[in-house]
Amino acid sequence: MQSPPSLPGTLQLHTAAGRACLRIAGDWTLAHYATLRDAVARMRPQLGADSTVELEQLGALDTAGVGLLVELLGAQRIAEVAQWAPQLPPERLALLRTVATALARPDVAQPRAGYEFGDLLAHIGRTMQNLWQQQRELLGFIGLTLQTLLTNLARPRRWRLTALVAHIEQTGLNAIPIVALLTFLVGAVVAFLGATVLADFGASIYTVTLVGFAFLREFGVLLAAILLAGRSASAFAAQIGSMKANEEIDAIRTLGLSPVELLVLPRVLAMLITLPILTFIGMLSGILGGGVVCVLALDISPTLFMTILQRDIDVSHFLVGIGKAPVFAFLIAVIGCLEGFKVSGSAQSVGEHTTSSVVQSIFMVILIDAIAALFFMEMGW
Structure with missing residues (x-):
């Protein structure tokens, strides 16, 4: 039918x-x-x-x-x-x-036109809350990294020497030309400015002291750290972020391995090794750039230049500058890795957190350097 x-x-x-x-x-x-x-x-x-x-x-x-x-x-x-x-x-x-x-289409309230004072305060509040949350996450990740590092120090078989050497090459050896060139040019600029100002007081000879003092204490380590924040922190965030987007981090955890041990520690240790070396190269290049200007523009012989450096610049200035390098290296590496782990899975998220890693790294480097400068000045070091 x-x-x-x-x-x-x-x-x-x-x-x-x-x-x-x-x-x-x-x-x-x-x-x-x-x-x-x-x-x-x-x-x-x-x-x-x-x-x-x-x-x-x-x-x-x-x-x-x-x-x-x-x-x-x-x-x-x-x-x-x-x-x-x-x-x-x-x-x-x-x-x-x-x-x-x-x-069903519920009635949606129309947003208010304009930007009122209350909206400004709310925006400031949200920004401060996000900043506080970022710092809490950073402190927690620093603690996790240090815990993993101390745990693996007593177990040499778990050291990833191949990855460590590869990251040393990427973050250190490949960065030497740009660090040396930039610090050389900045050293020449500092010497030009110093000579221009000090010439009015008949004290052009102190340009040598200015260049040596500036690069041994501040410019050498600061410029090297900022360059590595742009090169290495962004690379760390992009690499780990891409692995997070491709679910490779989940695969590592599924195998019973620690992503911090496999991905973070080699990068942190590589930065701890390479940034002091790059800082030393930056100091030498900056002083060399200032020396070239002094020789060509101020008629200061190379022998006199080196004599003034040896006589007036104490070794404590070098120790202050080189001592800040490991701190900056640790912060740059940890921030870059942390932002990589924050990636949600899209290409847009990878770009946003890569940018955030560079901004945060440079901000923290300048902030810690300013605090250290005030501390050393009060201590008379």
């Missing part, structure tokens, strides 16, 4: 007990969508808010038909169908409520 033909749904508006009553009958399915849509458009202006609805003669029903009923009666009324049409089968009531809830 063939199934009876599907009859399109109908809408009939009549009066019962002095009130308008809408009788919905027939099949409300996708096959009759065009016909039903026209019927709904004609009936909607005639239907009042207090009209009753009868669903006893409702035939087949699918999501397309429910959508038209929601358009006719409203999402709120369809969502409450169990209250005014309890005779419907449970599965049909569930379908009506589900589609009505999905199609």
Whole structure:
């Protein structure tokens, strides 16, 4: 036997007990969508808010038909169908409520125009809260890194010497040309400025002391650290972030291995080795750049230049500068690795956290250097 033909749904508006009553009958399915849509458009202006609805003669029903009923009666009324049409089968009531809830469009408050003072304070508050959260995460990650480092010091078999040597080459050997060139040029600029200012006082000879003092205490380590923050911190964040996006970090944990031990420690140790070396190279290059200017522009012989450095510059200035290098190296490496672990999985997230690693590293280097300068000045070192 063939199934009876599907009859399109109908809408009939009549009066019962002095009130308008809408009788919905027939099949409300996708096959009759065009016909039903026209019927709904004609009936909607005639239907009042207090009209009753009868669903006893409702035939087949699918999501397309429910959508038209929601358009006719409203999402709120369809969502409450169990209250005014309890005779419907449970599965049909569930379908009506589900589609009505999905199609409901809550009123969204329009954003206020302009930028008020309260919004400014709220923005400042959110920024400070995010900054505090970043510092807490950084302190926690530093503690985890130190714990893993101390644990592995007593177990030489777990040292990853191959990865360590590879990172030393990437962060140190490949960075020597740019560090040497930049510090040489900055040393020449400092010597030019010093000679220009000191010449008015007849003290051009002190340009030698200025160059030596500046590069041994500050510029050598600061320029090398900033360059490595741009080169290595961004590379660490991008490398680990890409591994996080490709779920390689999860694979490492699944194998029972520690991502901190495999990925963080070789990078941290490589930076602890390379930044002091680059700092020493930066000091020599900066002093050499200043020496070239003194020889060419101030008629100071190389022998006199070296004699003044040896006589007036104490070795404590070199120790102050080189002593800050391991601290900067540790912070740069840890910040770069931490931002890599924060990547959520998209290419945009990798870019954002790579940028954040460079900004945070440079900020922390300059901040710690300023605090150290004030401390050493008060201590008379």
